Amino acid sequence: MEPDSAGVGSPEAALAAFRASPAPALVAEGPDLCIVALNDAARRFAGRRPLLGRPWGEAIPEARASGLLAMAERVYRLGKPFGADEWRVELDGHAGPDDYFVNLRLAPWRGPDGSVRGVIGEAVDVTDEVAGRLDAEARRREANRRYDELRDLSQALQDTLLPDGLPVLPGLQTAGSYLLAQEEFAAGGDWLDVVPRGNGRAALVVGDVVGHGVEASAVMGQLRAVCEERLSTGDDIASVLRSLDRYAERQPAAHAATVAIVDLDPATGELSYCTAGHPPPLVLHDRESRFLAPTGSGPLGTASRFRVETDVLAEDELLLLYTDGIIERPGRRPTQATIELAQTASRAADTVGTDDQPAVDRVCRQTMELLTRDTGYSDDITLLVGRRVPRVRELQFETQASVDTLREVRTRLA
Numbered sequence: 001m002e003p004d005s006a007g008v009g010s011p012e013a014a015l016a017a018f019r020a021s022p023a024p025a026l027v028a029e030g031p032d033l034c035i036v037a038l039n040d041a042a043r044r045f046a047g048r049r050p051l052l053g054r055p056w057g058e059a060i061p062e063a064r065a066s067g068l069l070a071m072a073e074r075v076y077r078l079g080k081p082f083g084a085d086e087w088r089v090e091l092d093g094h095a096g097p098d099d100y101f102v103n104l105r106l107a108p109w110r111g112p113d114g115s116v117r118g119v120i121g122e123a124v125d126v127t128d129e130v131a132g133r134l135d136a137e138a139r140r141r142e143a144n145r146r147y148d149e150l151r152d153l154s155q156a157l158q159d160t161l162l163p164d165g166l167p168v169l170p171g172l173q174t175a176g177s178y179l180l181a182q183e184e185f186a187a188g189g190d191w192l193d194v195v196p197r198g199n200g201r202a203a204l205v206v207g208d209v210v211g212h213g214v215e216a217s218a219v220m221g222q223l224r225a226v227c228e229e230r231l232s233t234g235d236d237i238a239s240v241l242r243s244l245d246r247y248a249e250r251q252p253a254a255h256a257a258t259v260a261i262v263d264l265d266p267a268t269g270e271l272s273y274c275t276a277g278h279p280p281p282l283v284l285h286d287r288e289s290r291f292l293a294p295t296g297s298g299p300l301g302t303a304s305r306f307r308v309e310t311d312v313l314a315e316d317e318l319l320l321l322y323t324d325g326i327i328e329r330p331g332r333r334p335t336q337a338t339i340e341l342a343q344t345a346s347r348a349a350d351t352v353g354t355d356d357q358p359a360v361d362r363v364c365r366q367t368m369e370l371l372t373r374d375t376g377y378s379d380d381i382t383l384l385v386g387r388r389v390p391r392v393r394e395l396q397f398e399t400q401a402s403v404d405t406l407r408e409v410r411t412r413l414a
Contacts, residue, residue, distance in 0.1 A: 024125070027109060028056050029118035033072055035059055036118070045125075062091050072106055072119045079116045081107040086130055087123075101130040166194045169202050171266030171391045175360035177368050179381040181212060181325070188380035189216035189257070190323045191224045195231040200267055203231045204386050206321040207259040208278065212380070219253045223300075227259070237261050237274050241297070241306040244276075248301030255301035260321050266388045269313040274306050279327065282320040282342060283313065284349040284363065289342040318349055318363055319386045325379035326368075332375060344370050360385040 018025065024042035028035050033056040038046070051059045056069055063069040066089045071082050087104040102123035109118040166174045176192045189209025197203055205227055209220045223244055230240040240261065248254035258277035265271070273281065273292060277299030280291045292311055298304030313319055327337040348366040349359065364385045372381070397412060399405045 021122075023122050025120070025122040026051070027118060027120050028072065029109070031076065033057070033069075033076065033119060062089060066090060068104065071104075072121060075106045075108055075119050076116055079108045079110075081105070086126060089123075099127070100125060101127045167196060169194070169196060169266070170200065171389060172202055172264070173358055173360045173387045173389050174204070174385065175358065175364040176384045177364045177382070179325075179368065179372070179377060181378060181380045188212045189220040190325070190380040190382040191220050192321070192382050192384045193224060193228055194384070194386075195228050197231060197263065198234055201263060201265050202386075203237075204262045204264060204319065204321055204384055205231070205259065206278070206323060206382055206384050207257060208323045208325075208380075208382070209254065209257045211253070215253050219251060219257070222251070223247065223254060223257060223259075227261075231261075237263055237272060237308050238306045241274060241276050241300075245300050245304070245306075256299045257301070258299045258324075262319065262321065262386075264313065264319070264386065264388075267391070269315065269388055270310070271313055271319075272308050272310050274308050276300060276304065276306060277302070279322060279324055279338075282322070282345060283311075284318040284320060284345055285314070285316060287346050287350045289346045291342070313388060315388050317387075318359060320345055320363070320367075321384040321386075323380065323382040325377055325381035326371060326383070328379055329371065329375040329377050337371075340371060341367070360387050 018037075019039050021039050022041055024045045025039045026035055026042050027037035035051050035054055035056055038051060042051075046060075049059070056072060057064050060069075063072075066087070068087065068089060071084075074080075075082050083103075083105045085103045086101045089100045089102060091100060103126055105122045107120045108116045109120050111117040166176055172194075174194050176194075178190060178192065181188055189207075189211060191205075191207050191209075193203075193205040195203040195205065205224075207220070207223060207227070209216045209223065226243055226247055227240060230243050235243070241259065244257075244259060248257060256277070258275075260273070260275045260278040260281060262271055262273040262281060274295045274297055275281075275292075276295075276297045280294045283290050283292065293309055295307045295309050297306045322341070326341055327334050329337055332340070345363060345367045348363045348370075351362070351366075364383050368381065368383055395412070399408060
């Protein structure tokens with residue numbers, strides 16, 4: 001197609017475009033890459049530094065240190081273009097070295113016969129964009145560091161407030177498990193406890209403070225301390241819950257916390273319990289299961305009356321207390337999740353005895369693993385399992401205190 005205007009495709013038009021380009025550009029000729037042309041942007045970038053008529057490496061010595069000159073020589077030698085984004089270049093300015101980042105493009109300049117005559121270079125300054133990204137990455141790393149520190153601190157707080165282990169009591173085996181919510185960086189408000197009550201009785205407790213974070217953990221620790229102190233001194237369940245309720249009325253963060261307390265006599269299996277806004281305990285027997293009747297009591301801080309119910313735990317039954325995180329898993333309706341809990345725990349109870357692991361440990365671990373394997377979990381989950389076991393017969397014997405009797409003592413203790 002013939003041009004409409006005499007200026008189209010003319011050297012004057014090409015030269016005007018070269019000069020007006022916003023990106024610094026230069027043309028170097030010959031094997032020493034002598035700079036023979038600069039556009040206006042390159043002149044402004046160079047400042048007072050003389051460039052024309054000088055070899056590239058002499059006019060811009062920083063190009064050698066940054067590797068840019070080596071790339072230009074390679075383009076001249078091989079006749080192949082080269083490009084790189086965010087190429088770092090250090091230029092000596094009036095106030096000391098300055099770092100620049102450029103999107104670099106180098107192309108061979110060919111003569112009429114097709115031979116390589118020189119190199120055409122263009123550099124688009126992207127320093128501000130790179131600096132902004134590096135600054136954002138630094139802020140993100142700092143945020144991640146603080147996130148990890150806060151999570152470690154919160155986890156340490158959680159570990160401090162929860163019991164190191166459950167007590168070993170005559171006639172009772174217990175096992176507990178706790179999972180921190182996946183979507184939260186801080187500790188949660190769930191807790192569990194087993195408290196000796198005197199006269200051979202023991203209280204099994206599971207509680208849940210609304211929310212997550214340091215405040216929820218702190219409130220959980222205070223509720224647990226009050227509950228443990230009242231139970232250990234022999235207060236009945238209703239009195240313990242009234243003490244917790246008074247605390248919740250004074251502490252807004254404790255409002256609507258839920259608690260389930262079971263007071264069990266391992267010798268007879270007789271138990272009394274209250275579910276203060278909490279899911280009812282689950283009783284397991286082989287593949288069968290049953291939930292204890294809810295007591296109808298509301299959460300703490302809601303002016304509820306704490307009604308206490310009674311039941312009996314048979315010797316071959318297991319008692320499971322839990323928080324609502326196990327029945328509020330992603331993709332499950334509470335009714336469906338409650339049925340799954342009963343079925344999964346019952347199957348776990350039916351498989352006990354296949355190894356040396358105590359039944360309570362196996363049910364606790366297997367129930368937690370199977371229910372969260374497919375759905376995950378979005379809230380803290382706490383499980384506490386208890387089982388009546390025969391009391392260990394008291395060992396009493398007399399022997400002489402001599403080295404010769406050590407073997408006999410070890411044998412009888414075993």
